[in-house]
Amino acid sequence: MDNIKTLWRAEGYYYEDGKCSIEMWPYRVVKRTPKGVWIVSDTYLYGKEKFVLLSGRKRYAYPRQEEALESLLMRKKRQVKIIEWQMKAANTIIDYIESKRYKLKERV
Numbered sequence: 001m002d003n004i005k006t007l008w009r010a011e012g013y014y015y016e017d018g019k020c021s022i023e024m025w026p027y028r029v030v031k032r033t034p035k036g037v038w039i040v041s042d043t044y045l046y047g048k049e050k051f052v053l054l055s056g057r058k059r060y061a062y063p064r065q066e067e068a069l070e071s072l073l074m075r076k077k078r079q080v081k082i083i084e085w086q087m088k089a090a091n092t093i094i095d096y097i098e099s100k101r102y103k104l105k106e107r108v
Helices: 065-098
Strands: 008-012 020-032 038-041 050-053
Touching: 008 065, 020 050, 020 065
Parallel strands: none
Antiparallel strands: 008 020, 020 038, 038 050
């Protein structure tokens, strides 16, 4: 891991016409520590440094593009689970209101 000079982050984009694209963003390693590296992107983060643990399960960027793509896949699957839960909660509230089980309380 000491010879890593670039880390990668995959981002997915969805467009109104139904198409999508995957972008691979390179991040230059600028500093090393015993636990991780500091990275910087000349385009994406506008020169801001970001720390990345090299031993963590979830990382911001990865040494190989394949790992970055797998990370994007896992992030999007998690996003779907969150949205599904939010839809279930919202639909439950809608059903509760429409079933007229909710009674308005008189304010005194």
